[in-house]
Amino acid sequence: xxxxxxxxxxxxxxxxxxxxxxxxxxxxxxxxxxxxxxxxxxxxxxxxxxxxxxxxxxxxxxxxxxxxxxxxxxxxxxxxxxxxxxxx
Numbered sequence: 609x610x611x612x613x614x615x616x617x618x619x620x621x622x623x624x625x626x627x628x629x630x631x632x633x634x635x636x637x638x639x640x641x642x643x644x645x646x647x648x649x650x651x652x653x654x655x656x657x658x659x660x661x662x663x664x665x666x667x668x669x670x671x672x673x674x675x676x677x678x679x680x681x682x683x684x685x686x687x688x689x690x691x692x693x694x695x696x
Contacts, residue, residue: 618671620664620680621694625654636660636693643694650690651683658694 632655636643641661645652666674674680686694 616667617665618668620666620671622659622662622664623656624659625656627655627657630657636696645690650687660694 630640630642630644631637632644632646634644634646634649638660641659643658643660645656645658647653647655671680671682675682
């Protein structure tokens with residue numbers, strides 16, 4: 609979850625721990641469409657790529673339903689510093 613939008617919508621991004629030819633260079637790789645967080649930083653246990661190219665806007669109900677169905681796993685809020693780094 610990236611943030612809560614006006615009107616009750618949540619902005620969410622997919623994450624993956626699968627490298628799939630992605631660089632392990634910490635920070636934003638905007639030309640490639642992801643932000644890389646190394647393991648054990650920002651509470652990610654594994655190397656994690658935050659995929660920027662496909663954001664989702666979900667209502668609270670859609671988010672809760674997706675979590676109950678096992679489609680979404682809400683783990684923890686991103687801290688302000690990481691959120692700003694991703695947005696910038």
